[in-house]
Amino acid sequence: MSAILKVRQMYVTTGSTVQGDDTSRGTLLKDIWEVCTFRPFADLVGLGMLLVFASDLQQWSAALAIQYAFGLEDQLQNLFLVLLAASVLTVPVAALLLNRFEKKLVLAGFALLVMGVSVGMMYVPARRLDVFFVMVCLLGIGIAGPTYIPWTMLTDVADDFKIRKGKRRDMLFQTLFQSLNITAILLASVTSIVALEIGGYRSGSCIQPDSVAFTTRLLISFIPAGATLLSLVFLWRYQLTGERLAANKAVLEERRTQQSADSGNTDKAAPEPSLSMKSHDLPDTRHVRGPVQLTYFGPYGSFRFKRPKSSSPYKMEI
Known part of the structure; x- marks a missing residue:
């Protein structure tokens, strides 16, 4: 037990500032x-x-x-x-x-x-x-x-x-x-x-x-x-x-147990969307756009479908 306590104390003093895997690069x-x-x-x-x-x-x-x-x-x-x-x-x-x-x-x-x-x-x-x-x-x-x-x-x-x-x-x-x-x-x-x-x-x-x-x-x-x-x-x-x-x-x-507990607390802290939430509580998705284009390559040529910036219907280019 003394060796375990000694290693734990050493880990606290030397690795207390390191969270997770080390990402420093020398x-x-x-x-x-x-x-x-x-x-x-x-x-x-x-x-x-x-x-x-x-x-x-x-x-x-x-x-x-x-x-x-x-x-x-x-x-x-x-x-x-x-x-x-x-x-x-x-x-x-x-x-x-x-x-x-x-x-x-x-x-x-x-x-x-x-x-x-x-x-x-x-x-x-x-x-x-x-x-x-x-x-x-x-x-x-x-x-x-x-x-x-x-x-x-x-x-x-x-x-x-x-x-x-x-x-x-x-x-x-x-x-x-x-x-x-x-x-x-x-x-x-x-x-x-x-x-x-x-x-x-x-x-x-x-x-x-x-x-x-x-x-x-x-x-x-x-x-x-x-x-x-x-x-x-x-x-x-x-x-x-x-x-x-x-x-x-x-x-x-x-340490592995502590990291699992910390990750569990983080997941619980995130609020789940519900019907009682107001519109300003939900994430803003107005600026999230779908795929910009879709290209099809066939034996008789290629077809590219683009999404315009305006609200007009999709157009097809050959």
Whole structure:
């Protein structure tokens, strides 16, 4: 209750002059700077970029690792299908977990699972389909959480920004977060290309040196695990805990209820026209005119009907 009262008091002091959604418009650079320096968003960006980097780096390097490091090139399509199916089927489970537990706790659990599986990938023996199959299933389950949960946390950041700043910048949050995620994907692809180049990968050759097998194992094991471990630092710094989210939700519900009551009072205050009203009480409609013209386009020409300013009948022009 103390957190809810604190957030309400802060909302009254910072947003008392803001009615409804914010309509003020500053410069774009100023808005971007204000959004990027908002601490919950900055922590979420660092968290999301590192998780996206780790996930996409594994996906970029998985095909080469399966072929040259594990010797399972004949099972490449089946293994990718298992990875995709495990990831898709885990999303509803992640949604159920978010309804019962805090988002930070659920995301930390998925991140720890990804770290453990990624490190284990380094030591999977070659041509052991049974072991690698289990590891791929666990990796698909772990990837689902970091892919899905940060987007649900973005709405919480936007609501917290509205309460603290008295402004609504949802589209800017979405655009910046999406753009930075794309940047993380590009960094993952560049990292994969540079690492393979250093490892001696020869494009177009069916036989690769042993250094390529070791490099691909690193790209799907220790490097993603290190990025995921670093993302936990930003997750620990993330300030929107369950108590603060509950306080924000209570404040927003209270404001929504107040706005509904205010709109209801406004509607009741408007008098309804009745027979007892005098002519001067009714709205003046003498200057309200109908449509100026109506044009018809047909196969034999066009016909335009104009309403004259005088009271004479309508005339037709061809």
